[in-house]
Amino acid sequence: MAAGLAIEMRDITKIFPGVIANDKARLEVARGEIHALLGENGAGKSTLMSILFGLYEPDEGRIFIRGEEVRIRSPNDATALKIGMVHQHFKLVHNFTVTENIVLGLEPKNKWGSLDLSGADKRVAELSAAYNLAVDPKVRIENITVGMQQRVEILKILYRDADILIFDEPTAVLTPQEIDELLAIFQRLKAEGKTIVFITHKLKEIKAAADRCTVLRRGKYIATLEVAAASEQELAEKMVGRAVTFRIEKKPAAPKEAVLRVENLTVIGAKGVPAVRNLSLEVRAGEVVGVAGVDGNGQSELAAAISGLLPVKSGRILLKGRDISRESIRNRNESGLGLVPEDRHKHGLVLDFRVDENLILKNFRTRRFSNAWGFLQFPAIAGHAADLIAQFDIRAGNGPGTPAKSMSGGNQQKIIIAREIDVSPDLLVVSQPTRGLDVGAIEYIHRRIVEERDKGRAVLLISFELEEILSLCDRIAAVSKGSVVGLVDAQDADERRIGALMGGIADG
Ligand SMILES: Nc1ncnc2c1ncn2[C@@H]1O[C@H](COP(=O)(O)OP(=O)(O)OP(=O)(O)O)[C@@H](O)[C@H]1O
Ligand SMILES: [Mg+2]
Structure with a gap:
């Protein structure tokens, strides 16, 4: 020894x-x-x-x-x-x-x-x-x-x-x-x-x-x-156990009408002061817009306000032209909002539920999974779970019946991403989507996000990883102190320019 x-x-x-x-x-x-x-x-x-x-x-x-x-x-x-x-x-x-x-x-x-x-x-x-x-x-x-x-x-x-x-x-x-x-x-x-x-x-x-x-x-x-x-x-x-490509293949974006419009939004954060200040931003169908910034500059509160977890103090949030600022979370989901939350345990999963149950949290009421009397349709639920487990390579030790809490961190994250992408929402808001994922899983998730874009969905990506922002986004909004301080096309951006914008140095 x-x-x-x-x-x-x-x-x-x-x-x-x-x-x-x-x-x-x-x-x-x-x-x-x-x-x-x-x-x-x-x-x-x-x-x-x-x-x-x-x-x-x-x-x-x-x-x-x-x-x-x-x-x-x-x-x-x-x-x-x-x-x-x-x-x-x-x-x-x-x-x-x-x-x-x-x-x-x-x-x-x-x-x-x-x-x-x-x-x-x-x-x-x-x-x-x-x-x-x-x-x-x-x-x-x-x-x-x-x-x-x-x-x-x-x-x-x-x-x-x-x-x-x-x-x-x-x-x-x-x-x-x-x-x-x-x-x-x-x-x-x-x-x-x-x-x-x-x-x-x-x-x-x-x-x-x-x-x-x-x-x-x-x-x-x-x-x-x-x-x-x-x-x-x-x-x-x-x-x-195989070669991994670190680059994302993607065609230039072909953006269409605005799907998300955030107008002069102000949101009060946990400390009782505005965390988002008079922020305006637009995401069009067929593009990925990235929000880049140092943690604590209003990104989390922006996502929370869009999804309905935090109230809007002033300003408006429009989804496909309709003001959703005061809608319930459920109504927002039903009007075409998908969300991968930053805190997977608090807002993404019910840890005591099984994988198949977590995979239908958002749409178990629809006719796909419930019949006219409101009874859950177990064969459909099982088929759906098997399909997503295979597509997203979710490693649930005991298959669809595994409780989410016994799964590894990265596999829990895959459940949320699979659920949100599967319904192909008009607007997909993703916060730190690849946190805790291995490189193979990141490669796959990135590809799926680009696919959603190419299907004409609008994607808002919030990430602290500049590399992720630069490789996925078509346009990048740098935020600082709750406001957008610069908006650039991804093809004109590099880490230094975005970094300088985030630090509050004016673009020029
Ligand atoms: N308490 C538990 N009960 C049942 N299965 C478990 C438990 N803890 C871990 N597992 C299973 O053991 C396997 C290994 O999990 P582990 O958490 O060690 O993975 P990991 O390498 O840390 O993954 P990650 O990178 O996603 O964190 C997984 O299949 C997981 O589902
Ligand atoms: Mg682990």
Whole structure:
């Protein structure tokens, strides 16, 4: 057993009812290394890391930590072994402060037995300085950005002395700037001798940050590669088992009449002040219009107002010429609006429902799925589910009856996209559609969005990924502080020009 290994997982098998999530999977991570874990949606990455953190016990296999064989039965065992994990969906208490969250469960007491946060504040300040993890210890979680919440999660595991740090898709919810900061933090942790394992679908990040990369496919170990010697193309091929094209083939757009018109829209955001300010925008049939901007510049509220999740303060939203600003969500859907929401758990799925049920959430009342007496037509529902599962390659372990909550993150996202595209709405609003998807799935979803456009649908795409915006859109609206600050044709745009517009630098 090599002494230089921080983690060795040998032949790990984990079976859920009907699904082999890990099938003799292997992982070897050297001490002080940054190791990426790559694989398609549903390949078993989160499961393998959950086993390492003691959330699941493997059915078979052995684990060695720093050369010693261990059994990790719970996260407490993992913490005792100095293993910490930052989950994709953060587990912070929103009305607690930063420090309160960090010390939760290990609250320091003074000699009279009451809570003493002054010592904790000092320790948190030290850790935050040592690793350059800027946080504001006294602020409540609900008032800080996602990037800062993640730093709190990292401080939380450092406070518990972790020296093996696991991150499950840490960059999925971050803006490009925050991603750069996180990758810099990884380097600092490494310089301090920490070992890092991180899951990501973004090959660029692997190239930028990882020393080595282990690839899983359908639960099995495929390879471990030296990142410096592997191209993005090679990584992608190892992962999906075939060549992947990174370019989207598309004809020039042939836009027709306006389908969506947003006129002087103002929407009040969560903080009680306008998040969308006097914004105007048009999307025509047969075009994809992108909204590009740094997170927090009104994009989420714009999508929420169009879909009916947030009220309109002033201005109008017209769908095919009709004012829908005050319509119910259901009426909007029935008038031809499709929506892929930013928050898939809150607004996209009913997690306790099955896949087939989630796939008809929007149209189970139609004659396609219900008869004249309102009874659901199960053969039609089953056929529809089988069709979409095949088209979108949704990996539901137990087929259409699988509960959405037991599916991998990327496969949950595919359910929503399949449902919304399938009805081919006149207007498709998609927010961060490929978040958490593997490169093969992204390729497919992008192609389907372009197909919708070519069928004459209007598509509004909101994305923090400039690359996605540039490759899919025909026109791009840069937003800043809730307003459109520049509107350009995609053929005249590049990352720098859009970036400059987003930063509020006038176009010229
Ligand atoms: N608690 C569970 N119950 C039943 N099946 C599960 C459970 N957790 C995961 N699975 C199944 O195990 C397989 C692997 O899932 P896992 O979440 O590890 O994939 P992943 O590689 O992390 O995918 P993604 O990139 O989409 O997050 C999937 O088929 C998933 O549906
Ligand atoms: Mg996962």
